[in-house]
Amino acid sequence: MAGHVFGRSAATLPTAVRGSGCYIEDSNGRRYLDGSGGAAVSCLGHSDADVRAAIHAQLDDLAFAHTGFFTSQAAEELADLLIDEAPEGIERVYFGAGGSEAVEAALKLARQYMIEIEQPGRHRIIARRQSYHGNTLGALAAGGNAWRREKYAPLLIETHHIAPCYEYRHRKDGESADDYGLRAANALEEEILRLGPDSVMAFIAEPVVGATAGAVPPVPGYFKRIREICNQYGVLLILDEVMCGMGRTGTFFACEQDGISPDIITIAKGLGAGYAPIGAMLASGKIYDAIVSGSGAFQHGHTYHGHPLATAAGRAVVTAMRERGLVERAKVMGDTLNKALHDEFGQHPHVGDIRGRGLFRALEFVADRESKRPFAPEKKVAGRLKAAAMAEGLIVYPASGTVDGQKGDHCLIAPAFIISEDEIGELVSRLSRAVAATI
Numbered sequence: 001m002a003g004h005v006f007g008r009s010a011a012t013l014p015t016a017v018r019g020s021g022c023y024i025e026d027s028n029g030r031r032y033l034d035g036s037g038g039a040a041v042s043c044l045g046h047s048d049a050d051v052r053a054a055i056h057a058q059l060d061d062l063a064f065a066h067t068g069f070f071t072s073q074a075a076e077e078l079a080d081l082l083i084d085e086a087p088e089g090i091e092r093v094y095f096g097a098g099g100s101e102a103v104e105a106a107l108k109l110a111r112q113y114m115i116e117i118e119q120p121g122r123h124r125i126i127a128r129r130q131s132y133h134g135n136t137l138g139a140l141a142a143g144g145n146a147w148r149r150e151k152y153a154p155l156l157i158e159t160h161h162i163a164p165c166y167e168y169r170h171r172k173d174g175e176s177a178d179d180y181g182l183r184a185a186n187a188l189e190e191e192i193l194r195l196g197p198d199s200v201m202a203f204i205a206e207p208v209v210g211a212t213a214g215a216v217p218p219v220p221g222y223f224k225r226i227r228e229i230c231n232q233y234g235v236l237l238i239l240d241e242v243m244c245g246m247g248r249t250g251t252f253f254a255c256e257q258d259g260i261s262p263d264i265i266t267i268a269k270g271l272g273a274g275y276a277p278i279g280a281m282l283a284s285g286k287i288y289d290a291i292v293s294g295s296g297a298f299q300h301g302h303t304y305h306g307h308p309l310a311t312a313a314g315r316a317v318v319t320a321m322r323e324r325g326l327v328e329r330a331k332v333m334g335d336t337l338n339k340a341l342h343d344e345f346g347q348h349p350h351v352g353d354i355r356g357r358g359l360f361r362a363l364e365f366v367a368d369r370e371s372k373r374p375f376a377p378e379k380k381v382a383g384r385l386k387a388a389a390m391a392e393g394l395i396v397y398p399a400s401g402t403v404d405g406q407k408g409d410h411c412l413i414a415p416a417f418i419i420s421e422d423e424i425g426e427l428v429s430r431l432s433r434a435v436a437a438t439i
Helices: 050-063 071-086 099-115 138-143 146-151 175-194 221-233 256-259 285-293 308-323 326-345 381-391 423-439
Strands: 016-020 023-026 031-034 090-096 124-128 160-162 200-207 236-240 264-267 279-284 351-357 360-366 398-401 411-415
Touching: 023 381, 031 285, 031 423, 050 308, 071 090, 071 236, 071 279, 071 308, 090 099, 090 285, 099 138, 099 200, 099 236, 099 264, 099 279, 099 285, 138 146, 160 175, 175 200, 175 221, 221 236, 221 256, 279 285, 308 326, 326 351, 326 360, 326 423, 381 398, 381 423, 398 423, 411 423
Parallel strands: 124 160, 124 200, 200 236, 236 264
Antiparallel strands: 016 023, 023 031, 090 279, 264 279, 351 360, 360 411, 398 411
């Protein structure tokens, strides 16, 4: 469809007209199996009756009330639901319209907290290479996605990046997973000491890395050591669960599986499940109390934050997850998906790694399995795979620059929690044909 929309690129895209379950239909009547939830968003599928009813009911009562003047029942009830599931110490929820807004709020809150506790010298942010934290300037600066940062580098605040916890690429021969995790985590301590402990404000990381590297999980013990280091040096730990949270990895919050509590968590995508634009920053009671007992207000805000329609949608999504056991289902169906991927691609000469947690999985492609050598960037494997998958009636989320921001290709798979075993079989079969057409 030609028109006046300023799209992501100049490509001509099909027009989506309706969705049902795990499928999207375009204006030509073609159906696509949504194998990635768009960008790990559509965790309930595309036609959940309860969420639609909740949005209609909220619209009948109240569409908008500015949070400078009012709170809303939908926002209050959603916050209560989230805190019921949150890690120990997390007590407050600040809503926004998406993941980038949530990360911006987290960074600004971290800075204001340091001022409130009379440590104004703390302003430095440490993150990891091959990470992604959003597309607004603050979030983009925190992220370690080299390709996304490149054009805007002169506009970005100074941040500091350490190596990611990326076992497939960085664990040495003969090194145990435990030893590698300790080495990877200790890079944070080294960077804090290099910068000066009294200058470091926060460390931000994705518990399971999403779009930039493709469902990369940490090795056991990595985040426990990270938590120890942050505690030792008074650095806030911000966990970005915008993509991997909200049940996607088989627990409500991904960090549950690592046995830690952060100081701040960001969520989005699965919070609204695609039915409304919403994100949230969750903060510890310690941070909230410092703001309240200090200046009294968080110096930040957006017109649409805490929007009643969006929070009503989020409330319905979280309620559905809890009442239908969908987080547990994500774990079970994730095991089914993992087995199907290993059965189909485990011996594939150009699939180097199959990884992830729950219904958050990825394939990493290589030119040579033994050496782990990636394909040359000019082969454009990720872009060609996306087109080949669409031709097969499948939506997946391939990306390039997996290894270092330039080299490497992977494909992220993140279907709805309601996906059936037959649909998993269909997903893997269509993906196999797309891979064959690409490589």
